[in-house]
Amino acid sequence: MQKQAGTNPFFRKSFVPSIALVISGLFFSPSVCAQSFAADELLRQQERERQLRLQQEQTPDVRLQEPVTPATTLLPKNESPCFRIDRIVLVGEAADRFQFAVQSVMEGEDSPLGRCLGANGINLLLTRAQNAIVARGFVTTRVLVSPQDIKTGDLTLTVIPGRVRDIRFAPDADPRGTKWNAIPIQSGDILNLRDIEQGLENFKRVPTAAADIKIEAAEGEGAQPGQSDLVIAYQQSFPFRASVSLDDSGSKATGKYQGALTLSYDNWWTLNDLFYISVNHDLGGGDPGARGTRGGTLHYSIPFGYWALSTTATSNRYFQSIAGLNQNYVYSGTSSSNDLKLSRVVYRDAQRKTTVALRAYLKESDNFIDDTEVQTQRRRTAGWELSIGHREFMGANTLDVNLAYRHGT
Secondary structure (H helix, E strand, O other), X not given: OOOOHHHOHHHHHHHHHHHHHHHHHXXXXXXXXXXXXXXXXXXXXXXXXXXXXXXXXXXXXXXXXXXXXXXXXXXXXXXXXXXXXXXXXXXXXXXXXXXXXXXXXXXXXXXXXXXXXXXXXXXXXXXXXXXXXXXXXXXXXXXXXXXXOHHHOEEEEEEEOOEEEEEEEOOOOOOOOOOOOOOOOOXXXXXXXXXXXXXXXXXXXXXXXXXXXXXXXXXXXXXXXXXXXXXXXXXEOOOEEEEEEEEOOOEXXXXXXXXXXXXXXXXXXXXXXXXXXXXXXXXXXXXXXXXXXXXXXXXXXXXXXXXXXXXXXXXXXXXXXXXXXXXXEEEEEEEEEEEEEEEEEXXXXXXXXXXXXXXXXXXXXXXXXXXXXXXXXXXXXXXXXXXXXXXXXXXXXXXXXEEEEEEEO
């Protein structure tokens, strides 16, 4: 009779121990354990870099308030004398750009079309049109009613666009201030508060800088109706900054306590540019044996009106002891990343702004066991990322929505 394998004494004595050895080898394989440690350490490095960039690359939100305009009421009834209004026409320089104001006047439940209006009603329409223009940031643009015959049923409004005559620094401004790449408008452009907000954000993106912009009516020889001057009050304190941080964000395997030193040079090239370098190192607090982390980050960014260009490079290294079956192994890893980012504010108004960005990146990582590279864990990744970020201001609260598409090789 043939014996079953389960009752074979040779099977019990040789095959079962072999399984135990295989399982034991898997559990104590340094490469298997190290791969898990490498993934965890990479996540910690990425979180430290994210926190650093949030702290160092903050751009303040500047929101200027439009001048308070008179509250509008309903159109008066039974005015005398009055004239039937069948159409409202907007004329003047750059009138096409302000047709939205006429639409806001004609639409709604209190539309003037087909109604008989006198002087009070027409003045109220003028106020509504002016309010619509100011609400979009054109605070120096004016709407007037020129002398005309409205018996035909057509009411003609004339727009006088408010333009920028001159952009200059105040007499006591810091000479390190630069306006050409901060202010997104030039002399001759139509003045809009959103452009001034963008300019102030570009000035204030440098933490040691303070700026304000005043709108002054153009005066003197050559001044034209509707023209204004932008006067920039700019000051910068000592441009160098240093910060030290200590935390327990590390792991026992590579050093629980982490320290970092960050040095910044604000407005280095007097272009409202931002530069900083940061180095980090473990401060102990982990398991016994050889272990540690160290790394560095280099960043530079510069604005160009509604555009911004930035580059960041990082480098990190860590090492740790891993217990094997017969000896301890030193597992180490290095990683680096480089990226170049171009962004643009594509839309902004008094309540929101939207930014689109394109980023190219290159990432590399290598791992070693006792100075011998683990070839299967080598990583080289290059790619690009297209993102869109939207910020909505809701009273004292802010809502951020971000979407990104990434393609890598």
